[in-house]
Amino acid sequence: MFKQLLLIAFLIPSISAVASPEKDYDEFVSYFENRFPDTPFEDYKNGVYSIDKSAREQWEAMEEFPPYELNVDRGEELFNRPFKNGNTYGSCFENDGIGIRQNYPYFDTEKNKVVTLEGALNDCRVKNGEKPLSYFKGKELAHVSAYMAYTSRGNKFNVQIPNTKEALDAYEDGRRLYFTKKGQLNFSCADCHVYQTGTKLRADIPSPAIGHPTHFPVYRSGMGRLVTLHERFAGCLNRIRAKSFKGGSDELNNLEFFTTFMSNGLEVNGPGSRK
């Protein structure tokens, strides 16, 4: 019954015409509280392991010798390596880029667009005469992002949505993408990560929607490399045989804006490890 109500509340977004991110957030958090009463809120940063006790033990054992350690070291090296003009990534960021992961994404009210950490890293490169990098395949961008997340562990996400039409539209756009059924298989993100969370799809259990961005980029042992959040989004879109979007596109930026707002109050714990 509760599920049905939530469904209706989310699927008819225009009841009040104006997006209400705070109301959505409260509804989201209380939905998961009801659904998984044994999971403390702080634990949602652990993704599927916050609700799957049996897989959790194995994962905790893996985390004792983190498979992403070398990636974090490599990320630090790349982060500190000067561009051709002598500047480094740190020069583009507050606090030289240390401990700031939780402030991303944010809405830039001058450019009127969502800026993600990876997007800001690419902007930084372009400003310094370097080419922007790909979000895919676990290359330099994923490594630098993993290092920056690592320096921010324990800080809490605090994404703000400025009270402007453009910012609310970007949020709404991300939310719509999350709740709209699409692709040949006709799934929405919410079908798996809200309504069917915790059920089994073959051997996979889809994780709760809150807490998704906290531990990205993720080291996937099956792939033997880092995966950025946008590559993961694209992976799920491919799986449902839906049209995907480019890393750093407005669509995926807005999707990240929505899902990270839904994860406010949770700690940064990237990079994470997954199978």
Next chain:
Amino acid sequence: MKSLIKSLLFVIILMPIASFPDTIAEGKKLTFDRKKGNCLACHMIEDGELAGNNGPPLLAMKARFPDREILFQQIWDPTEKDPYSFMPPFGKHGALTRNEINKIIDYLYTL
């Protein structure tokens, strides 16, 4: 000319399949194949390993679905009955052909 040869080849390739007697075995393959029905992702089915559990178990199908048309419709487009259904509209969205769905049903009726 080229396209004529192509369509002739097509007919020749399809012929033996169309008259293949064991549609039940084929139906089972389509039901289990991850790139086709992948019904196991969500349904428990006899002999199926690593079955999912968000749809009801597929058993006693003849008793529960005496009307073949209703079963066909559920696989063709479950959103007709329930627009929020988690089950994909395999036929409507072209993931399975009419012919493939019929083979799947032949198999389901053995369960």
